[in-house]
Amino acid sequence: MGKTITIAPVSRIEGHAKVTIQLDDAGNVADTQVNVVELRGFEKFCVGRPVEELPRIVTSICGVCPWSHHLASAKTTDVIFGVEPTVTGRKLRELCNALAFQEEHILHFFILAGPDFVMGPDADYTVRNVIGIAQKYPEIGKAVIRNRHLAAQMLGIASGKSIHPVTAVPGGFSKPLTEADREKLLPMAEETLEFAKFAMSYTKENIFPNYADEIASIGVIETGFLGMVTDDGTLNLYDGKLRLMKPDGTYEEFACEQYKDYIEEHIEPWSYLKFPFAKKWGPFSMDLDSPSGIYRTNSLARINVVDRISTPLAQAELEEFREAFGRPAQQTLLYNYARLIELLYNAELAVQLLNDPDITGRETRVPVTPRAARGIACVEAPRGTLIHEYEADENGMVTDVNLIVGTTHNNAPINMSVKQAAQTLIKEGNYDQGTLNRVEMAIRAYDPCLSCATHKLDGTLPIRIDIYGSDGKRIETLTNTS
Amino acid sequence: MTRPTMEEILPDHCAKDVVVLCCGNVLFGDDGFGPAVAERINATEDVPDWAVVLDAGTAVRELLFDMILSEHRAKLVVVVDAVDLADDVGVKRTPGEVFEIPLDDIPRVNISEFSLHQAPTSNLLQELREVANLKIVVIACQVESIPEEMSDEISPVVHAAVDRAARLITETYLREPVLAETNST
Numbered sequence: 001m002g003k004t005i006t007i008a009p010v011s012r013i014e015g016h017a018k019v020t021i022q023l024d025d026a027g028n029v030a031d032t033q034v035n036v037v038e039l040r041g042f043e044k045f046c047v048g049r050p051v052e053e054l055p056r057i058v059t060s061i062c063g064v065c066p067w068s069h070h071l072a073s074a075k076t077t078d079v080i081f082g083v084e085p086t087v088t089g090r091k092l093r094e095l096c097n098a099l100a101f102q103e104e105h106i107l108h109f110f111i112l113a114g115p116d117f118v119m120g121p122d123a124d125y126t127v128r129n130v131i132g133i134a135q136k137y138p139e140i141g142k143a144v145i146r147n148r149h150l151a152a153q154m155l156g157i158a159s160g161k162s163i164h165p166v167t168a169v170p171g172g173f174s175k176p177l178t179e180a181d182r183e184k185l186l187p188m189a190e191e192t193l194e195f196a197k198f199a200m201s202y203t204k205e206n207i208f209p210n211y212a213d214e215i216a217s218i219g220v221i222e223t224g225f226l227g228m229v230t231d232d233g234t235l236n237l238y239d240g241k242l243r244l245m246k247p248d249g250t251y252e253e254f255a256c257e258q259y260k261d262y263i264e265e266h267i268e269p270w271s272y273l274k275f276p277f278a279k280k281w282g283p284f285s286m287d288l289d290s291p292s293g294i295y296r297t298n299s300l301a302r303i304n305v306v307d308r309i310s311t312p313l314a315q316a317e318l319e320e321f322r323e324a325f326g327r328p329a330q331q332t333l334l335y336n337y338a339r340l341i342e343l344l345y346n347a348e349l350a351v352q353l354l355n356d357p358d359i360t361g362r363e364t365r366v367p368v369t370p371r372a373a374r375g376i377a378c379v380e381a382p383r384g385t386l387i388h389e390y391e392a393d394e395n396g397m398v399t400d401v402n403l404i405v406g407t408t409h410n411n412a413p414i415n416m417s418v419k420q421a422a423q424t425l426i427k428e429g430n431y432d433q434g435t436l437n438r439v440e441m442a443i444r445a446y447d448p449c450l451s452c453a454t455h456k457l458d459g460t461l462p463i464r465i466d467i468y469g470s471d472g473k474r475i476e477t478l479t480n481t482s
Numbered sequence: 483m484t485r486p487t488m489e490e491i492l493p494d495h496c497a498k499d500v501v502v503l504c505c506g507n508v509l510f511g512d513d514g515f516g517p518a519v520a521e522r523i524n525a526t527e528d529v530p531d532w533a534v535v536l537d538a539g540t541a542v543r544e545l546l547f548d549m550i551l552s553e554h555r556a557k558l559v560v561v562v563d564a565v566d567l568a569d570d571v572g573v574k575r576t577p578g579e580v581f582e583i584p585l586d587d588i589p590r591v592n593i594s595e596f597s598l599h600q601a602p603t604s605n606l607l608q609e610l611r612e613v614a615n616l617k618i619v620v621i622a623c624q625v626e627s628i629p630e631e632m633s634d635e636i637s638p639v640v641h642a643a644v645d646r647a648a649r650l651i652t653e654t655y656l657r658e659p660v661l662a663e664t665n666s667t
Contacts, residue, residue: 041631045509060509060539111547131609134551145551146488152548153491163541187484188491 019439021422027429032419033270034411034443046401051080051392052170052368054401058388059164067100067155067165068381069388071238074168076388079257079375080396081170081368088361089172094238095353096159096168097379098346101237102192103151104382105343108447109199110144113336116441117207122434140202147195150188154350157181172365179360189350196347200317200340208337217424219332219417219442222247223294224278225301226409228380229253233307235314235345237380243305244278244295249328251305252280257376259387259404266293266412275412276404286416288423294416297384297409298446299338304328309341311348317341332417335445370396383447384409407448417442492554495545500533500655501556505542505563509632512625512640515564515647522648523656532659535651546606555614560655561607562647564640565622577626578639580647585611585618619655621647 024030042061046054055073059066071093078085085093110133115123119132134141158177159167167174177185208215224247228240244262245251254262264279277284277293285292295301304327309315318341325334353359372394378387384406391400407414421442425435495501504520506513520537529535538545542561549555565583567575575581585607611618626637636644 041629041633042509045632045634057509060507066541107544107547131550131613141551142553145548146491148548149488149491149493149496149552150486152493156493164537164539184486188486191485 019418019443021426021439023426023429027427029419029423029426032415032422034415034418042403043401046390046398049398051077051370051390051396051398054390054398055168055170056164056166059166065100065104065381065383066163067096068379068386070165070168071097072377072379072381072386072388074170075239075377075379076375076390077170077368079377080371080373080390080392082371082373083171083366083368085172086361086363086366087358088176089364089366090239091353091356091358092158092173092175092177092364093168095177095350095359096155096165097238098350098353099151099155099158099189101346101382102196102343102350103148103155105339105346106144106148106151106195106199108382109203109336109339109343110140112447113339113441113444116437116444117203117211117336122437143195143198147192150192154185154188154192157185169365170368174365176362176364177360182354182360186351186354189347189354193344193347193351196340196344197313200344203337203340211333214438214441215331215333218438219421219445220330221288221291221294221332221413221416221420222330223291223296223413223416224281225304225328226295226297226385227302227305228378228385229306235302235306235309237302237342237346239379242378242385245305245328246281247328247330256378256387259376259378263404264293271411273408273411276409277412284412286412286419288416288420291416294412295409296413296446297406298335298382299342300329300332300335301384302380303338303341309345311345311352313348314341314345317344332413332442332445335447339447370394374400381406383407407446410446410448414443414446414448417446488554492552493548494534495536495556496548496552496554498532498534499556499659500558500560501549502533502535502560502562502651502655503538503542503545504536505538505540505561507540508634511627511629511633511635512623512637513564513628514634514636515623515625515640515644516562518636518641518644519562519647519651522644523652526648527652527656529656530659533656535656543606546610550606550610550613555610555616558617558619558655559607559610560651561618561620562651563620563622564625564628566625566628567622575624577624577637578643579624580643580650581622581624583620583622585620621651623647 020033021029022031046057049057055070055077058069058073061069074093115133119136123132159165160175225245227243228236229243230236230240241253241255242259243251243253252262262278262280263276265274265276266284267274275284278295279293282292286294303318303321309318321329321337321341325331370392372392374391376387376389378385380386386406387404389402390398393399418439421439425431425438495503504516506516508514508517517537517539520535523529523535536545549559607618610616623640623643626639
């Protein structure tokens with residue numbers, strides 16, 4: 001037995017997201033494991049509550065993507081009550097989704113993943129962050145913050161609240177958009193579109209070309225992909241059917257309420273989090289040489305599965321992306337590229353919706369009446385396909401809840417990408433902080449939601465690396481806490 | 483296209499002189515202390531127009547990133563959060579105790595973030611103080627316990643502390659604008 005490297009963050013509510021790298025006697029990577037925490041007790045918490053309360057409750061699950069949970073929940077309650085939202089109600093939901101995606105994708109690219117690329121993976125942690133970017137490129141920093149302000153302000157105007165949204169309700173949307181507000185929103189949306197265009201062209205010219213080697217090597221695995229499309233195969237993040245694409249590009253499609261016919265959950269003894277896999281593709285295996293049943297979600301998956309994008313600028317970028325990387329593209333770091341295409345799409349979509357006369361319609365919701373029913377609905381969240389499933393009794397009280405979130409879909413692929421990255425980068429026991437940063441880049445590309453519940457004041461997750469010798473004794477502990 | 487001015491799009495957490503950020507997850511028992519304080523102040527006190535009291539929930543890091551990068555900043559930031567220092571040697575606290583934690587007592591963590599969820603808030607607060615030269619106050623409440631499974635029930639001792647903290651924050655930071663000016667120097 002060789003030695004074990006453990007990257008072990010610690011947090012308050014058992015929010016341990018731990019990376020373990022097992023080396024063999026020659027110092028090469030034998031195996032890796034990534035443990036991602038899952039929220040516990042949500043089902044029990046919800047049972048017995050009025051089902052119409054869930055769209056409001058689920059926004060507290062996650063401070064980063066509350067809108068995705070809010071909308072998935074509202075759609076599920078539509079099914080429970082057996083209603084179809086009004087045209088205006090649906091378009092207002094879609095507008096908020098497009099605005100929330102912009103806020104989220106700007107955040108992820110420029111604040112989380114961007115520093116690896118802009119400052120470089122070998123840069124010290126003190127500058128490899130958005131503050132480092134802001135100091136090195138102050139104009140970009142100003143543009144990032146202005147556009148985050150714009151997206152948040154637009155969400156506030158459209159919905160009243162951006163942090164804990166409450167406006168999507170069973171049957172539609174609780175608040176119409178006035179013409180005065182529409183006129184206020186449109187120039188803001190046009191400005192964020194300009195920024196999305198800048199972000200796309202700037203990174204294509206100045207960032208990604210410098211990392212061609214990393215893109216071609218770090219975390220690259222061969223998997224299938226899952227994402228939402230309309231009936232004609234067009235990208236849609238709010239509604240549609242699910243398309244499950246094999247690595248060879250062939251695919252099946254199904255309504256989200258059929259997800260259990262296509263997706264099964266595998267359990268590993270070392271992880272709290274389950275491993276969803278495509279049940280028709282054979283037994284679950286994360287073997288890098290012959291994976292089986294593995295699919296990915298999130299931006300790269302969506303960009304891979306769609307036939308087209310409905311907005312012209314994003315469609316042009318999709319074509320250029322496919323020309324360069326093929327379909328389906330398997331390079332994990334391309335999640336960041338795909339995210340920027342989606343930023344552009346959402347910026348275009350917001351402008352389109354604000355120019356749509358339906359958006360200021362006064363009929364924003366239909367009335368609902370409690371009934372016993374089971375409902376399943378999904379949206380595409382920034383981190384992947386988000387499925388909500390509820391059951392309610394004849395009084396409209398919740399009797400059962402199940403959620404599958406984007407990061408859960410990506411549990412197996414994250415593990416595989418870390419293993420691939422570690423095997424590629426760690427040879428004969430040689431590694432340094434830059435090596436481990438590159439391993440982390442493979443994780444970060446997926447933008448995982450490691451724990452929605454942890455936000456410890458004293459610095460949430462210090463990382464500790466324990467190295468164990470073949471005799472089981474700890475040889476060395478490296479820590480990145482000062 | 484008429485670009486809105488920065489003043490027109492500034493969120494409250496960048497526009498107001500005094501920003502009270504109440505942090506915590508209402509789905510995890512006593513961790514809901516911060517949001518409960520925000521709810522209490524906003525429901526029972528007249529928050530002056532130069533201040534804002536925000537239920538930041540679990541999204542505080544997004545707000546802090548904005549505040550660090552923005553050219554428009556508060557003069558005083560009050561962070562309200564639940565903490566568990568009951569077992570710490572030398573700083574033993576009792577459940578429900580409300581106290582101020584000097585920012586310098588919170589160690590800066592040398593960490594590279596996996597995701598925004600893990601971005602260290604303490605680093606961001608110290609960064610905010612350094613780049614913005616503003617005053618930061620951390621008001622904490624010692625929890626009785628944090629449940630392993632979701633629960634929106636705050637323990638009685640922490641529930642009782644919500645009122646005390648709300649009064650403390652209101653009296654100390656939300657009465658006179660001049661106080662914020664004084665504290666910021």
